[in-house]
Amino acid sequence: MELTKEVAYQEIAEFFTEKPFVLFGTGTSCALDLNFGMPALERHLRAGLTRGMTETQEQQWQQVVSALDTSTHDFESAMDFIKDNTLTNRIVELTASFVAHHDNAYAHPIMSGLRDWPAGSLLKKLVEALPQADKQLHVATPNYDLLAEYAFVRHKVPYITGFYGGFLRRYDWSEAKKSVQSIQRGLGKPRQPLRAVECKHVRLHKPHGSLNTFEWETQLIECNSWILNKPEGVVRAMITPGTAKYQRLHKDRAQLAEYDNAVGNHTSFLFLGFGFNDSQLVNNAFRQKLEQDQCRALVITRDSNPRIEEWLNKCPNMWLVCKQTDSDKSRIYNTKFENWLHIDNKELWRFGAFTNEFLGG
Template sequence: MAYGVPGMPQLAQHLRASKPEDLDTPASEIWGRFLAAAEEYDLEAALTRESMPDSLTNHIVKETWKFLIKSDLAHFQKNISNRDINPLTNLFRYLLRTVKKEIDVVTTNYDRLAEYAAESGGIHHFTGFGYGHLRTWHGSESTHLLIGRRPVATANVWKVHGSLDWFQTADRTVIGLPVTGVLPAGLLPSIVTPGVEKYRITHGEPYRTILDRADRAMSNAQSYLCIGFGFNDQHIQPKLVQKCERDEVPLVVITKKLSEQARSFLRRGSCRQYMALEESAGGTCMYTQGHPDGIEISGHNLWSLQGFLQLAI
């Protein structure tokens, strides 16, 4: 959101204003109930209350794609002239200065800010798809580029809910089309929107394999950095929470505002090595196992990625 990509409230407003076409009576009634629920609850809660027919699910997917692609491509254009616009680039560079040539990024976002950040730093990114203008699904194993005989540093970006450059063909094959601002004819964006359908859709490929790789990354990690994650997605957090509680893996959370789910997890006391940073009126509020109620760090912006990196690296 710091780079102009709309969040869930803006998407909810856009969907409420959209008009599905050629709906039969049952679908029209379901859409009406969704609109009423979206006024009362947040978007995910509203979508979870109704089992949508394919006509409405496809409408939501297409409208979500059309709404988000503009801001994604606008950030891409800015990135061309300013390679350091996203502090994630500096984080990737820092992490890959070691002998380790591979890092894992797990995200629920559809946008490609992580991929842009990697390439801005001269770092290869891998999302499971191959290379070129018509990208095919390669599977879960990272494909390293080589310069001479040396592997190029790689950021594996595991996008558990899909990406703006993934599309489903008529035979339900998912392909990658790197940079397009127009929805290709006959293709459906391959993104998993909130609601009851996301648990069904993610049983198929490429999501099934990506979720497995995300789980492996979580299980093998020796530390976690969570940027703006609310701990409210069952596709990501179980392995993370389990390892923090069982193996005392260090956890750092930076966010504008901690979600209630994140607060609840940290307050349980099972995670014994954590630091959570959120915005406060005076600067930053920091929560640790020694200060579960938080302490004020006045005059310092440590809750944003840019501010945090100025301290950490």
């Protein structure tokens, strides 16, 4: 069966008739600046980790470098060779300072509208389209940066990250939820009880941690003031690539319960700038949803890759919008059809162009 533009457009329009769970990856940040990508981080770590290592640490890091130099691993999987806790902490600190430097450069430009975070208008449209009966859009990312948060501020999209409070915000979703609620009297009879009314908002899940999340006095806290100037003795709550990430992910699974529940409660999934290389995030729950249950999924990203195509082949209701191999124009694919559909006059893999085409400018 041949894929036509009419069929593809109809399927994508259908996709947006129900609220999706949104998962965005480094592609959304790299569209703004390639320094947010794994290759830039790899170069930074190679330059910064050369001094002051023990013999064991040196051996582990050499294994990473060798795996990368011989192209047997990508950066994520090569980091599995790191087992030493001190070296892991150094990597977390180097990663955080590198990402924080670039994040800081874009904070004010995005919030003031001088620069656009590419997925901002798309997420704004999804929030505006939320039904009255369900006013929360679940959005998740493995990204450490706060570019999405700056964009939400710019677009006046209320959002919560699971933390509540003042200077040091503590982790509690039920408390955090109160910031997007107002107490209103029921319509009609004057004696009707007061009720909490929620505004449309984003619930932002950051299961790998964030530049502003820390462990302080055995508690997980959020503090924007420490992004660039972390006090001594405070540990960053960021899970870096490699085995250490996987182990800490299980230790912190309580924090991830909300993420897991959100995935479980959805039957439609939107992936933005996400390469499917993170096996901890696109885990068995996603396999169940997309492969077994054949839920709808839409991937919008610049470049396809073997991992994405492996998922496409197993998930009959998954669609891909990406760049053509030899130009910046678009192509669309679904495994039920024999051909890629080429759209030769639009760059629909750019989130802004996609939003204009399918959700209205």
